[in-house]
Structures are given as structure tokens and as C-alpha cells.
């Protein structure tokens with residue numbers, strides 16, 4: 122019987138294709154926007170999380186503080202020293218690696234190719250902490266680091282700009298006025314979620330940078346990688362205490378350095394997308410309700426139009442329940458067809474949007490199920506009143522209609 | 524409850540249909556029309572009754588009351604001893620579904636729906652499986668000579684053909700009582716006689732009680748009893 126009612130409903134809907142599709146439009150838009158938003162939101166979160174993973178697992182970043190002094194002057198805290206990095210390495214437990222690093226904007230020149238990029242000086246620990254893998258060639262040897270040798274590893278963008286398809290290993294390039302021997306090329310990471318090209322840099326030993334390029338003994342940052350399963354928050358706290366002590370900051374005074382933990386950034390990003398998703402879902406919910414009212418409206422029209430039919434059915438032996446079911450099923454079929462269209466449209470839109478925003482397309486079966494359940498529920502809720510109106514008709518009155 | 528029990532107990536001694544002083548008043552105030560003004564009527568199981576009378580004399584109104592679609596303004600209607608006035612709307616729907624077949628004066632076929640599906644309708648509500656339903660509906664259509672028209676919708680059928688579809692729909696469920704409001708009103712004399720033969724066979728062989736409204740004395744002759752309505756009252760019977 123339910124199957125028959127279902128077929129009957131399909132036929133009624135087909136009878137008025139134009140009207141039915143316009144009626145279902147509200148549901149279609151509502152469902153599609155929910156799917157698009159949630160899918161893109163999940164994609165963005167996945168992208169940010171992956172990017173931050175690329176930056177380095179359990180990464181903690183220490184650098185001198187920056188603040189605005191009186192008159193808007195830019196004040197920078199005292200620079201970090203190599204001894205700071207050594208102290209962190211020896212006194213803070215549960216660390217995998219500590220990498221002091223500095224960088225500087227520079228021109229890289231090979232033959233007649235000239236590319237303006239930046240040079241970063243650090244130790245091999247930097248590769249672990251920042252999750253860089255060698256794609257070609259090798260990393261620095263211990264003696265190259267200790268001796269401050271003129272060797273470099275190229276980011277893939279720099280390699281492409283200077284060498285094109287040529288093999289760069291063993292070639293000599295110039296960074297500023299100094300010649301460097303290329304010993305390796307990094308595996309590319311691509312764009313970060315902030316839109317910067319992560320592969321656009323040249324990596325050299327820290328000592329080489331300090332001695333031959335910047336001429337300073339200080340470093341601009343220290344990168345620390347905590348062990349898996351260790352709270353980066355706790356490590357961050359310990360580093361802060363150690364640094365305050367080393368820099369003789371009195372109690373009650375503010376830090377003149379900054380320790381950032383990547384987990385914080387991940388959480389912040391996820392929270393933002395979460396809030397955004399919730400907000401936009403509320404908008405989508407409103408459009409579902411509007412869609413439901415559209416269905417109710419058209420079902421009421423349909424009941425009036427088909428009063429004689431209802432009268433005939435009642436006169437021939439339909440009970441209130443049968444008529445109620447007929448119209449309720451019709452409303453639910455209409456709304457769930459709208460839901461299905463909305464889901465397909467939403468998935469298509471989400472995959473197009475994911476491509477446009479270059480975030481991964483994260484298919485969430487849960488939200489598809491929820492969206493479908495919602496569209497069915499909208500049909501039941503908004504179809505009930507017109508269906509009840511039809512079921513309560515008096516057969517004789519209905520037969521006499523018009 | 525008590526009342527119903529007694530009725531059930533006594534039902535074997537009750538006539539099939541018993542109207543006592545039934546009135547039906549439409550409208551109020553100036554628009555007030557007394558369509559039935561105190562009808563007493565008793566019909567036994569297996570009868571073939573013809574109701575005659577001038578236009579507007581209340582025949583259709585009476586049929587609606589008998590078919591449990593309309594309720595009397597006053598008076599009582601006992602069907603197999605059960606007081607229909609005490610039944611709920613749904614219980615009356617079940618009476619219509621399982622006991623009655625109805626040919627409406629205006630046919631009341633479903634538009635945009637094929638003749639076959641129109642005839643299947645009462646069987647759908649009786650929860651008869653699709654295969655059997657279709658077979659029985661085709662059989663009923665061929666009984667009224669329309670087996671070659673089963674695909675057509677009412678709009679594609681002549682008035683007489685529509686009337687025969689309506690008849691097939693009323694007969695397809697082999698009801699206890701068949702109400703037919705002018706079943707030959709739109710038919711030529713040959714077709715009319717065929718339909719009357721069909722009804723007579725239905726009455727005799729299937730033991731189905733038939734109550735038929737007609738204007739045509741020739742048709743009324745097929746009935747075992749004729750009741751004449753006049754101005755909302757029964758004038759006489761023969």
C-alpha cells in the first residue's frame with residue numbers, strides 16, 4: 122500500500138513538473154548550501170591542518186618580541202643567541218630537535234639567471250623540525266656545518282628558476298657576492314594556506330650565514346620540535362620560564378620574546394572555520410524552513426484543486442488515514458527529491474569550490490545523511506497540515522466542490 | 524456499547540436497511556431546504572429496489588444517506604441493525620469500503636486517470652494485490668463492454684462510456700449493496716437494457732441488493748419493488 126502511495130505521489134509530482142521543481146527549489150538551495158559549506162569547511166580545515174603539519178610536527182617557534190613603543194616606533198626585543206638554543210636543548214626535556222635559524226633576503230645568480238629569494242641558515246636539525254625532505258642530492262655533513270662551508274640546498278622554486286630542467290647538483294651559484302656549491306634540492310611543499318610559496322628559499326649552514334653574509338652572531342628564531350604525545354603547551358611554558366630567566370626579566374614585567382606553538386594556530390583555525398560553518402548552517406536552516414513553507418503552500422493549493430478527487434476517494438472507501446498518507450507521502454517525496462537534487466548539486470558545487478579555492482574535497486557522508494533526513498523531516502512537518510486538511514474533508518461536501 | 528451489543532444480537536432479525544422518520548435539511552434561514560421530510564423505508568437483503576420521482580424530490584439525497592456518505596438531520600438509519608448515526612466517520616468509511624458500491628449521478632470518476640485505474644480504486648482500498656486487482660478490474664470493464672477502452676481517461680470517453688466505467692467501479696468489489704443513481708441516464712435504449720440485464724444478473728446470481736434511482740419506467744420494471752418519491756417524502760410503492 123505504501124508503495125502504491127509512493128507511485129501515486131510520483132505521478133502527481135510528474136504531472137506538474139514545473140510547479141514541483143519550483144516548489145522544491147527552496148529545499149534544493151537549502152540542502153545544497155549546507156553541503157557546500159560543510160564540505161568546503163572540512164576541506165579548509167584539512168588543508169590548514171596539513172599545512173601546519175608540513176611546517177613541522179609539534180613545532181614551537183621562538184623569536185624576539187615586537188611591539189609598538191611611544192610615538193608608534195617599532196621596538197624589537199633583544200635578539201636570540203646560539204647559547205639560548207643550546208640552553209633549550211639541554212634543559213628542556215622531551216624535545217626531538219632544536220634548530221636556531223636566521224634568514225636574509227638575497228639574490229641568487231647562476232649563469233645569466235638571477236632570482237631574488239631569501240637565504241636561511243640553520244643546522245640539519247632544521248630539516249627535522251620544519252619537516253623538509255631532500256628530493257635530490259644530500260644534506261650537510263657535520264664538517265660543513267662546523268666549518269661554515271659554502272654549500273647550499275635549494276628550494277624547488279629556486280632550482281626551477283635558476284636551472285630549469287638542468288641537474289643543479291655540483292653546480293656553483295652565487296648568493297650575493299659569495300659562491301656556493303649546490304649539494305641538494307628539497308622536495309617541494311607547495312603553497313602554504315597563507316598563500317606564500319614555501320619552496321622559495323636557499324638553505325645554507327648557519328655558521329656560513331653568520332660569518333659570510335650577515336656578519337652577526339645572533340639568530341632571528343629558534344625552532345623546537347617536541348616529542349609526539351607531549352603537550353606542546355607545557356613545553357612552551359617551560360621554554361618561556363627558561364627564556365625569562367636567561368634574559369633576566371623581572372617578575373611582573375612582560376616577555377620581550379614570543380613563543381608560539383603550532384597547536385594553538387591549528388586550534389584557532391579550526392575554531393574559526395567551525396564558527397563559520399555553524400553560522401552559514403543557520404542560514405541554510407532558514408532556507409530549509411522557507412522551502413518547507415513553499416511545500417506547505419503548494420500542498421494546500423493541491424488539496425483545494427483536488428477536492429473532488431478526495432471526495433471520490435473518501436466515498437469509495439478511503440479512510441481519513443489513507444488520504445492523510447497520500448498527501449503526506451506526496452509532500453515527503455517532493456521534499457526528499459528536492460533533498461536529493463540539493464545533495465547532488467551541493468556535492469558538485471563543493472567539488473568545484475574546492476578546486477577553485479585549492480582545498481581538498483572532503484566527502485562527509487554524515488552531512489549528506491543529515492541533509493537528507495532534514496529534507497524528509499521538512500516534508501513531514503510542512504506536509505502534515507495540508508494532508509490533515511484533505512483527510513478531514515467531508516465526502517459529500519468535497520464531491521459537491523465547484 | 525450496550526446498545527450496539529443488542530443490535531448485533533438482534534441483527535439476524537433486522538432488515539438490511541431500515542430508515543425511520545429520516546429528514547435532511549440543507550442550509551439555514553431563508554436558504555433552508557428540506558430535501559427529505561420524514562422517510563420511513565425498509566429494504567430486505569437481496570431486493571432490487573427502484574426509486575422514482577420528479578427531479579428535486581430528494582432521491583439523490585436519500586441515496587447519499589443510505590450510502591453512509593451523508594447523515595440525516597433527524598431520524599434513524601439502521602444498517603443490518605446497526606445504528607449508523609452512532610458510527611464514527613472512519614467506521615462509515617469502512618462500511619463504504621467493504622459493503623457498498625456507489626454509482627454517482629455525476630459519475631465522479633478521477634480525471635486524468637485511466638478507466639482501468641478508476642475501476643481498480645475500490646480494490647486498492649480493500650488492499651487487494653495488484654495482479655488480482657487488475658484482472659478483476661478488466662473483468663468488470665468487459666462486463667460493461669469497455670474492455671477495449673481501459674487505457675482512456677474520462678476526458679477521452681463519451682458520457683455513456685463514463686457512466687459505464689462508474690458502474691464497473693461500483694460492481695468490481697462485489698459489494699453487499701449496490702447504490703446506482705440513474706445508471707442508465709446517459710445510455711441509449713440498447714445499452715440501457717444491457718446494463719439492466721447486468722444488474723439483474725448481479726442481483727440474482729451474486730445475491731447483491733440493488734437500490735437504483737431511475738426516471739425511466741421501462742428500467743424500473745426490472746426491479747422487484749418501485750418506490751416513488753415526491754417532494755422529500757415517499758408517495759407510494761409498487
Ligand SMILES: Nc1ncnc2c1ncn2[C@@H]1O[C@H](COP(=O)(O)OP(=O)(O)OP(=O)(O)O)[C@@H](O)[C@H]1O
Nearest residue numbers: 549550556557558577578579580581582583584585
Ligand atoms: N447541497 C445542497 N444544498 C442545498 N440544497 C440542496 C443540496 N443538495 C440538494 N439540495 C436540494 O434538495 C432537494 C433534493 O435534491 P436531490 O438532489 O436529492 O434531488 P433528486 O431527486 O436527486 O433530483 P434529480 O432527479 O434531478 O437528480 C432539491 O430541492 C435540491 O435543490
Ligand SMILES: [Mg+2]
Nearest residue numbers: 582583628704
Ligand atoms: Mg438526483
